Amino acid sequence: MNVNAIGDIETPALILDHAKLAANIVRMAARADELGVALRPHLKTPKSAPVAQMLADAGANGFCVSTLREAEYFFAADHHDLFYCVPFAPAKMPRASALIAKGCALTLMTDSLEGAKACIAAAEACNNDKPVPFALEVDVDGYRSGADMAGLELIEAARAFDRSTATSFAGIMSYGGASYGCTPAGAAALAERHVEALASVETRLAEADLVCPMVSFGSTPAILHARQLPGVTETRCGIFMFQDLFQAGIGAARIDDIALSVLSTVIACQPSHNRLVIDAGGLALSKDRSTAGHAFDAGYGVACDVGSGRPIGDLIVSEVSQELGLVTSKSGAVVDMDHFRVGTQLRILPNHADMTAAAHDRYHVIGRDSSAIIVWRRTNGW
Amino acid sequence: MNVNAIGDIETPALILDHAKLAANIVRMAARADELGVALRPHLKTPKSAPVAQMLADAGANGFCVSTLREAEYFFAADHHDLFYCVPFAPAKMPRASALIAKGCALTLMTDSLEGAKACIAAAEACNNDKPVPFALEVDVDGYRSGADMAGLELIEAARAFDRSTATSFAGIMSYGGASYGCTPAGAAALAERHVEALASVETRLAEADLVCPMVSFGSTPAILHARQLPGVTETRCGIFMFQDLFQAGIGAARIDDIALSVLSTVIACQPSHNRLVIDAGGLALSKDRSTAGHAFDAGYGVACDVGSGRPIGDLIVSEVSQELGLVTSKSGAVVDMDHFRVGTQLRILPNHADMTAAAHDRYHVIGRDSSAIIVWRRTNGW
Numbered sequence: 001m002n003v004n005a006i007g008d009i010e011t012p013a014l015i016l017d018h019a020k021l022a023a024n025i026v027r028m029a030a031r032a033d034e035l036g037v038a039l040r041p042h043l044k045t046p047k048s049a050p051v052a053q054m055l056a057d058a059g060a061n062g063f064c065v066s067t068l069r070e071a072e073y074f075f076a077a078d079h080h081d082l083f084y085c086v087p088f089a090p091a092k093m094p095r096a097s098a099l100i101a102k103g104c105a106l107t108l109m110t111d112s113l114e115g116a117k118a119c120i121a122a123a124e125a126c127n128n129d130k131p132v133p134f135a136l137e138v139d140v141d142g143y144r145s146g147a148d149m150a151g152l153e154l155i156e157a158a159r160a161f162d163r164s165t166a167t168s169f170a171g172i173m174s175y176g177g178a179s180y181g182c183t184p185a186g187a188a189a190l191a192e193r194h195v196e197a198l199a200s201v202e203t204r205l206a207e208a209d210l211v212c213p214m215v216s217f218g219s220t221p222a223i224l225h226a227r228q229l230p231g232v233t234e235t236r237c238g239i240f241m242f243q244d245l246f247q248a249g250i251g252a253a254r255i256d257d258i259a260l261s262v263l264s265t266v267i268a269c270q271p272s273h274n275r276l277v278i279d280a281g282g283l284a285l286s287k288d289r290s291t292a293g294h295a296f297d298a299g300y301g302v303a304c305d306v307g308s309g310r311p312i313g314d315l316i317v318s319e320v321s322q323e324l325g326l327v328t329s330k331s332g333a334v335v336d337m338d339h340f341r342v343g344t345q346l347r348i349l350p351n352h353a354d355m356t357a358a359a360h361d362r363y364h365v366i367g368r369d370s371s372a373i374i375v376w377r378r379t380n381g382w
Numbered sequence: 383m384n385v386n387a388i389g390d391i392e393t394p395a396l397i398l399d400h401a402k403l404a405a406n407i408v409r410m411a412a413r414a415d416e417l418g419v420a421l422r423p424h425l426k427t428p429k430s431a432p433v434a435q436m437l438a439d440a441g442a443n444g445f446c447v448s449t450l451r452e453a454e455y456f457f458a459a460d461h462h463d464l465f466y467c468v469p470f471a472p473a474k475m476p477r478a479s480a481l482i483a484k485g486c487a488l489t490l491m492t493d494s495l496e497g498a499k500a501c502i503a504a505a506e507a508c509n510n511d512k513p514v515p516f517a518l519e520v521d522v523d524g525y526r527s528g529a530d531m532a533g534l535e536l537i538e539a540a541r542a543f544d545r546s547t548a549t550s551f552a553g554i555m556s557y558g559g560a561s562y563g564c565t566p567a568g569a570a571a572l573a574e575r576h577v578e579a580l581a582s583v584e585t586r587l588a589e590a591d592l593v594c595p596m597v598s599f600g601s602t603p604a605i606l607h608a609r610q611l612p613g614v615t616e617t618r619c620g621i622f623m624f625q626d627l628f629q630a631g632i633g634a635a636r637i638d639d640i641a642l643s644v645l646s647t648v649i650a651c652q653p654s655h656n657r658l659v660i661d662a663g664g665l666a667l668s669k670d671r672s673t674a675g676h677a678f679d680a681g682y683g684v685a686c687d688v689g690s691g692r693p694i695g696d697l698i699v700s701e702v703s704q705e706l707g708l709v710t711s712k713s714g715a716v717v718d719m720d721h722f723r724v725g726t727q728l729r730i731l732p733n734h735a736d737m738t739a740a741a742h743d744r745y746h747v748i749g750r751d752s753s754a755i756i757v758w759r760r761t762n763g764w
Contacts, residue, residue: 010473010477010764011471011764012764013764044704066704066705086649086661086705087649087650087659087661087706087724088649089393089647089649089661089725090725091392091393091647110650110724112650112651112724114651114723114724115649115650118723118724118725142655144659144706144708145652145659146650146652148654177703265471265473267468267497267527268469268492268493268494268527268528270521270527272530273524277526277527279468279469279471282737283737283740284764286669287668287669287671288669289671321526321559322426322448322737323448323449324469324527341496341500342469342471342472342492342496342497342500343472343473343500355669355704358741359740359762360763361762361763381741381742381743382393382395382666
């Protein structure tokens with residue numbers, strides 16, 4: 001599977017820069033140390049065992065997953081402490097339960113008394129020897145899922161998990177997803193609000209004799225910019241590993257930090273339209289348009305030189321269909337067709353690395369000490 | 383792999399309604415008959431052999447593919463007449479050539495003299511016994527790839543393919559992708575322009591003693607609305623099989639024609655935000671937002687009842703993250719939480735069926751005469 005040069009890789013294909021990935025991991029591990037919290041990275045970003053191993057080697061304390069397929073795959077790769085931090089669909093309990101029976105320290109999550117009751121009933125039906133640990137999500141800013149932080153329901157749900165012999169209460173979490181729309185200062189303020197909210201919920205749970213082993217808070221920008229995280233036991237973050245144009249646009253990364261790109265080939269040159277056509281379209285790049293509201297709207301990605309990985313002028317992928325991308329200059333500068341003949345490779349930086357990686361079943365890993373390009377597999381689907 | 387009831391399917395998952403698929407195929411086959419042209423459906427939509435077989439049984443004359451993986455997969459499933467109708471990257475020639483050597487009637491495509499020269503050199507390097515057939519794409523309305531239709535380059539490229547012993551000239555094609563932004567009347571007018579353009583190119587090629595066995599024109603809306611297609615030998619179209627909200631929005635389908643949906647589960651209810659959270663997000667639904675400019679902007683999809691497959695009020699998926707979708711009422715009507723408890727399944731109609739299907743490795747096929755739900759595999763990637 002290994003190839004010796006980027007030129008030998010069939011396009012479209014994912015390129016992962018090992019040196020940048022390693023530097024991003026070191027930076028986040030240092031950040032977690034500085035904040036004095038454990039780092040629980042999210043494996044929905046890489047979906048690949050060698051990346052999990054790099055994170056573990058850098059001191060990660062367990063991982064997050066977003067699908068049961070990820071949980072099964074990473075458990076098989078000897079990563080046992082996993083937090084499936086998406087509200088749990090009770091019908092998935094037999095699969096989760098089977099993992100726990102095999103020795104996986106899998107924690108599940110829900111965000112309401114109703115959800116807790118349904119999950120407890122599902123856990124009871126599985127007749128596991130071990131209780132299924134459940135955390136509860138707190139809604140701090142209405143961003144996504146999560147229980148009303150001031151209401152009684154959260155306390156009742158925690159008590160229900162604690163009382164059932166089929167489950168245990170693992171703690172609380174919140175997700176600072178709104179930090180993706182923040183300046184660095186805004187992300188720091190958001191982190192502060194979440195820390196306060198989690199502390200107040202923890203206090204109320206303690207008053208009800210319910211202990212929170214886990215107080216989990218996440219989002220890459222919030223962790224990067226937080227001043228401190230008192231009371232938080234672990235941070236969840238994923239995109240920091242690969243970074244992307246969206247993170248660069250909100251000041252959470254530099255363009256040079258972006259470790260993931262899509263290798264593509266010029267398949268048509270259209271001087272009369274001042275554009276190139278490449279063989280990476282909506283599938284290979286994803287249709288994520290999250291940079292649309294940014295100062296630099298990158299379309300569907302930024303076109304880079306294949307060797308240096310650096311942007312070429314202001315060339316972006318401005319349009320995509322399923323397997324085609326149109327590369328144009330943002331300012332309308334003349335594209336020198338002599339530099340981009342049919343067959344030329346280009347690397348495209350992604351808007352949102354998680355979404356872009358999702359259509360691909362492997363990474364081509366460059367930038368290691370050894371010059372050989374190696375292949376790392378991904379586990380997609382559910 | 384088969385299950386007896388939708389309730390037994392783990393979510394998120396693709397549901398394919400066999401009866402609607404069959405009706406959509408019959409309708410398009412009748413339309414091609416009416417126009418007196420051969421039907422060459424695009425398999426980039428289903429990426430599944432049983433769907434190709436249904437199309438073949440309905441009289442399809444060969445197929446289009448958009449990746450070499452599709453070509454290899456469908457050739458292995460005994461579909462031999464394949465048109466890879468994306469401008470060809472010369473480095474892919476060994477794989478294409480290997481298929482042709484095995485007996486696949488694979489036609490490739492490019493859109494310039496430069497592209498033709500690069501493809502001819504690549505074909506010569508493969509030393510095939512059989513010449514590699516190449517078609518040329520004509521740019522009629524600047525929508526995507528394609529050669530300037532009035533220029534000399536197209537004639538020279540055709541002559542180059544004709545003269546090389548490693549290649550042959552297969553004919554011409556155009557893609558009416560701009561029809562996706564048209565009213566039905568606009569799509570009919572577009573088809574007319576393409577027919578005239580193709581005829582004029584064919585005439586100029588004939589004057590240069592170059593014969594066009596294939597005059598190929600495509601796009602679902604253009605075929606559906608064209609008044610006639612004189613001179614066109616075959617039509618290319620894909621999305622008609624599954625249909626989607628985008629096609630419904632431009633009048634090329636009815637909501638009831640949509641054969642594809644994503645089965646999801648309610649994993650959180652948030653009365654205070656008047657919304658539901660489901661376990662189908664940007665991966666399971668895709669981040670395609672092609673209905674954004676329509677009279678009914680469907681967000682990331684329309685929420686339907688799991689049994690009937692019919693929309694529930696004006697509930698749409700208004701926001702997504704990787705594995706989560708937020709379901710809200712477009713008009714802000716109160717969502718009756720009692721009808722959507724945690725664990726309730728919902729079916730989501732897709733904006734763009736091709737993109738939505740891409741993250742899934744299988745279809746759960748319902749609506750056949752027999753009541754059992756069967757699984758059809760897809761072939762993703764490149």
